Amino acid sequence: MSAPPLADATTRSAADAAEDAAREGDLDTALRTADAALRDRSDPDRQARAAEVLAAVLPHRGLLARSVELHRWLARRRPACAPEAAVALLGVGALDEATAAVDTPDDDAPCLAGAADTLTARGVMASVTGDSSASLSLLSRAAAAQAVCDRPEVRGDTPAALGALVALHRGEPELAGPLLDRALALDLGGPAHRRRHLLLRAWCALATGDGTAARTLRARAGETGSEVVEPRDELVAVALDVALARRAGDVRGLLDLWARAREALVRHPVDLYVLLPVGELALAAARLGEQGWVAPHLEEGAALLEALGSPALWGTPWHWYGLQYAIATEQPDLATGHADALAAAALSSHQAVAPARAAGVWLRVLAGEVDPDEVTAAATGLRAAGLGWDGSRLAGEAALRTTDRRAISALLACARDLNPATEPAVDDATPDLPTPRVALTEREREVAALVVEGLTYREIGARLFLSAKTVEHHVARLRHRLGSATRSELFGDLRAALGR
Template sequence: HHETEDGHHGSQRVAQDVDVEHHVLGQAFRACGANVLLAQFPLRLADAVIASPEADGRADAARTAATAFVHKGQLDRAQDLYRWSDTRLSRLHAALVSVQQGKLADAESLLEAPGNGEPPTLVTAATAALVRGAIESVTTGPAAALSTLSDAAETLDPVGRSLFLPDTPAAVGALVGMQCGELPLAEALLDHAVKADGGGRTARTRHLLLSAWISMLRGDTETASRTLNSVGGELSARDWLFSVGLRAGIARRSSDLSALRDIWADVREAVLRLRVDLFTILPFAELAVAAARVGERERLAHHLRRARSLLATLGDPPLWSSTLHWNGLHAAVTADRRDEAAEHARALSRFADHSDYHQALADAAACWIDALGGAVDAERVESAARALHTAGLCWDAARLAGQAAIRTTDRSAMVTLLESARALQTGATTNTPQPASRPDSSVLSERERQVAELVVSGLTYRQVGDRLFISAKTVEHHVARMRQRLGATSRAELLAELRTLVTT
């Protein structure tokens, strides 16, 4: 389904002919392209195609309409249409929706269902990998999920521009990356998808919104606002939710309570009509903090209960659950609900072993609980704040140090923590300079060491990939992870660090 600017006008012309032939119905619906998202007529046309036994392209019409309903946040309706369509691609899309709804067994069953003799296209291969990656984010962990989703994104590259998709590997990969501290990898996936125009106009909007979210997490509200403003105003329900979450998050991080109140007044009614799924926990969690800030926590209580129930059905996967608890902690702190804040901190401590990122959240949460009780250990707070900063949560890091400084009665600790907060806010660190030392080669996995050796020898990513029988994109992702782990601020610095490591 190619996205066309004139699809809506074409559909209006078809509407004028009440005696339209069945086969013309199918042709007209296919001409609507991405406009199915924003106009009601194409969806009525789809319904006519599906209901007409002799119409052309009934399965395709059902799948495209189902995809529109995913963007509208109506997953049950989408699921019905995908299953009725019953092509291999429709079943894979239904599997992805099942993951979003917390129905993992259904997703796995749909993923493994035998085909109907359909050819193994790039689109079905990429979509199958997307579903596997989404499942792995729940059952296995971030490393496996990100690897699978990166492969899915690369597989989709040659054909992605002409497709109308319920979601993309880049978008799901970014959601996973943002919730496990892999911001450089999430950013690389999104940047490539935007440049390649994967998924067309509708996917581009989603990719830009997620890119803005990464900037917001880093505390770069200026870039986040600029990217958000580039998106435009005509948004699907799902994109609108992310847009609203961004606006609220930017206002909160800018300490602009007046703007936050205005945003909340605009959305407080509309947001009630949306439903929570696995891929919308991020904006709902951000809006939960905004609701606490303006004194209307009850407005989102139902959504948050649904989110907790969904995650419980999935076994409380750390990658997705930690976001809800981290933001829940801050909503509770804002509302001065200490017992509730302590519950969220305990939940985060249970996830601490999942990854370094989750350990950072757990340590920071413990520092927040201590600070609420007036017990501030400056050294422990600084350590926790630096770990948040390393994970990419720069604004959260500075806020932890700043709030601990306000709450301590020790003047020396207050001065130290305020200096730390200022440094973390600007991206610096408060570590006392130490003599230069050789980095520990054990920080690299065996595969990363192989990649590093070839990169420092001057090979391109494609040449490295050819040598190691992996894709250039996978090489790029290995390099992004090494850069984050080593704390390198430039390519030159990274190469110098890697050169030292591979010669030890």
């Protein structure tokens, strides 16, 4: 029997090397080697193996659409690859093709790796077609199957990460935490997925209001894996950094982060699995007057969800972010559109009920209609939906727009309860302050800090990307709320409110 041709031996070596490199987290080597093997057509089987590696690595690079092209090519040659194809196809909005891929029969002998892939595909499909409880169950079982595989296959994402995304979109970060903790403990997916699991775990902590844990986990993610951060991980990482800065009212921090955020947006198109970080960066862009950078991404996200039939699970957080973006950029028609979309989602998803109710209340508050009981109920409902920080903002915004001092007191108490960081602690040794320290909204803290520094309205506006007239309006409201009779009293009251 003659020896195999040299080209065949080289291709075989390249396919094996690409797979090994991907398992070890060396994605640059995996891509180069697999691409070289894919170009050699001497052995269709080994060529298909190289295509599988490429299709698994490309999502890390933000190239899910290119991964889909490879999956389509593979599907005609290897029916067993259909489950991985379904996950990628759903990610780019190709619902009909994904449905067909999920239903493709697999003639290979059943094994744990195949079971994990099938459960993963069915779980993601269920999240789109409306059964989010079944989705989370299927993805949890897929993660359990993956955990006992002797040699897990190289994949673009893990069932643990996808299950965590489903739980986060359901507003139940407490369900995502254990799933990710197990993935981290068992190192599911290997080095290539460690940083992703840590970043998503940090996002869970952020959603539960535990900023300290979120920062700790975010720091661990920065120390994990290679120094080169893949575009998908960088998008989540910078969005986490932005979210932490935004919740702390750190405008300078947001400005410092924005160059990284722009680059992350440029490098990673929108797909189903990055809607949360894109939504967070959209809010930062609105705060910094950089809407142009996120407008194309918002259009892509809307088109993607529409192509998937407007799934309530994935659409609810997206429309909530959209509502906040529209409010921040003063686009009432856009805000109403997102509120209507949330109301529609609430008809089929109980997870959308609290955001939908809060959206309607928020718009009424902005119109000057403040019902303290209604606001408190809506804000508290947001906390139950994993949006406690936003609930605090809603209560604080309502307190701004009423002159009923009893209502103001109740609403500020609600804001403090939902997010204690919204109000500095009162110093018991200074009982004779002109007015009790008032919980300031995020924007008010930014304006107040710059007023105390002595900046003019024009300078403050330039710093915060607001008009001088808008700054003047903010200061007038602060003066009214604090009861400051003179400018010197206003300075003292603002220092007290800021805890200085």
